[in-house]
Amino acid sequence: MAELEHKKELLQIIKTFNAAIISSRLYSFEHPQVKRYIEETFIELDRLLMIRQEISLIVVGNNLVFRNQTIQGNGPNVRQFINILQEKKIDHISFLANLPKSGLYALIQDISSSKTTELKSTEHIKLGKVEVRVEDNPFPQDQLSFEEYSEKMDQLLSLRDTTLQEIKEIYNSIKQSKKRIDVRGIENMVSTFIKGFAHGINPISMLASLKSADEYTFTHVINVCILTMSQAESLGFSGEKLFQIGVASVMHDAGKLFIPEEILNKPGTLTLEERAIIETHTTKGARYILGLEDIPQVAVLGALEHHIRYDGTGYPAMQKQWSPNIVSQMIAIADVFDAMRSRRSYKEPKSKEFIIKILQEDKGTAFNPFLVDNFIKLIKG
Ligand SMILES: [Fe+2]
Numbered sequence: 150m151a152e153l154e155h156k157k158e159l160l161q162i163i164k165t166f167n168a169a170i171i172s173s174r175l176y177s178f179e180h181p182q183v184k185r186y187i188e189e190t191f192i193e194l195d196r197l198l199m200i201r202q203e204i205s206l207i208v209v210g211n212n213l214v215f216r217n218q219t220i221q222g223n224g225p226n227v228r229q230f231i232n233i234l235q236e237k238k239i240d241h242i243s244f245l246a247n248l249p250k251s252g253l254y255a256l257i258q259d260i261s262s263s264k265t266t267e268l269k270s271t272e273h274i275k276l277g278k279v280e281v282r283v284e285d286n287p288f289p290q291d292q293l294s295f296e297e298y299s300e301k302m303d304q305l306l307s308l309r310d311t312t313l314q315e316i317k318e319i320y321n322s323i324k325q326s327k328k329r330i331d332v333r334g335i336e337n338m339v340s341t342f343i344k345g346f347a348h349g350i351n352p353i354s355m356l357a358s359l360k361s362a363d364e365y366t367f368t369h370v371i372n373v374c375i376l377t378m379s380q381a382e383s384l385g386f387s388g389e390k391l392f393q394i395g396v397a398s399v400m401h402d403a404g405k406l407f408i409p410e411e412i413l414n415k416p417g418t419l420t421l422e423e424r425a426i427i428e429t430h431t432t433k434g435a436r437y438i439l440g441l442e443d444i445p446q447v448a449v450l451g452a453l454e455h456h457i458r459y460d461g462t463g464y465p466a467m468q469k470q471w472s473p474n475i476v477s478q479m480i481a482i483a484d485v486f487d488a489m490r491s492r493r494s495y496k497e498p499k500s501k502e503f504i505i506k507i508l509q510e511d512k513g514t515a516f517n518p519f520l521v522d523n524f525i526k527l528i529k530g
């Protein structure tokens with residue numbers, strides 16, 4: 150089959166359209182980032198509409214169809230676009246020539262709002278509703294057999310163990326020399342991990358379990374990396390951004406290497422003074438990462454902000470109205486989930502159901518509500 154015409158332009162429209170919806174749900178519709186994404190979507194859409202007059206996209210099962218052809222090489226952006234449409238029960242969307250910019254703004258605002266249940270067609274945007282679910286998918290997804298699934302799982306677990314070993318080496322070399330490490334080592338590790346990462350597999354099945362108390366930091370870091378990457382991927386982050394998020398999650402607790410082990414691994418309750426020392430792992434980690442050459446900026450933020458709550462409280466204390474970076478917010482959820490599910494000498498592990506309940510209760514105060522909903526969807530899988 151010939152390459153789908155205008156595929157590149159379409160994928161670009163889908164990507165910025167998704168980004169507009171996601172950032173509008175995360176921040177607000179007035180946020181400058183939302184405006185930027187809508188403007189970018191509009192420019193691309195308008196350009197393509199001048200050539201085609203009409204752009205119709207239809208959801209058929211798990212596929213997106215354009216001019217009777219599936220958009221092949223789907224990737225997370227197309228999957229996410231389908232999810233966004235299906236959440237609003239739309240299975241067909243057509244954009245017509247001379248689409249006014251205000252029409253696109255209104256559509257994105259309606260789709261991102263949790264209040265809008267009924268979306269209406271307009272003169273330049275036609276929407277088709279899902280009336281009957283497609284039972285027989287004419288484009289079936291590859292179903293893995295039990296053997297194929299087990300083989301894939303084995304590969305993933307061995308990749309996870311190799312990565313765990315590498316994280317251990319990197320963290321140990323930071324600890325021993327307390328001086329700068331070669332960032333390339335972390336980068337190679339993260340990109341290898343991304344390539345083999347578990348697309349579409351419940352991240353919980355990949356988590357490592359703790360073998361001994363002094364291994365806690367490494368086991369925790371790989372688990373936070375798995376849980377953060379899986380959130381990021383489901384939100385449509387890819388390429389360089391996904392890579393940077395991987396680096397940030399691996400480095401988030403680097404500051405713990407500057408905290409005396411007897412405090413870190415102390416069984417039982419910590420004194421106020423010991424607690425205050427542990428809390429400095431955020432600023433110490435950020436300062437250390439800042440001194441590394443060529444490390445993504447977001448890794449500094451991840452280390453600094455992962456214990457700052459959604460409402461700005463937590464530690465380290467920040468100016469009023471401080472809002473942590475979205476990556477730090479994803480790390481914060483992954484961090485709490487792994488800490489609660491791990492067995493330590495002084496506490497029993499908590500069940501998945503219990504942790505979900507806590508995350509739900511702390512939505513809007515400790516955690517970003519949209520990210521919590523997305524995370525729960527992922528781990529329920
Ligand atoms: Fe931490």
Ligand SMILES: [Fe+2]
Binds near residue numbers: 369373402484
């Ligand atoms: Fe942590």
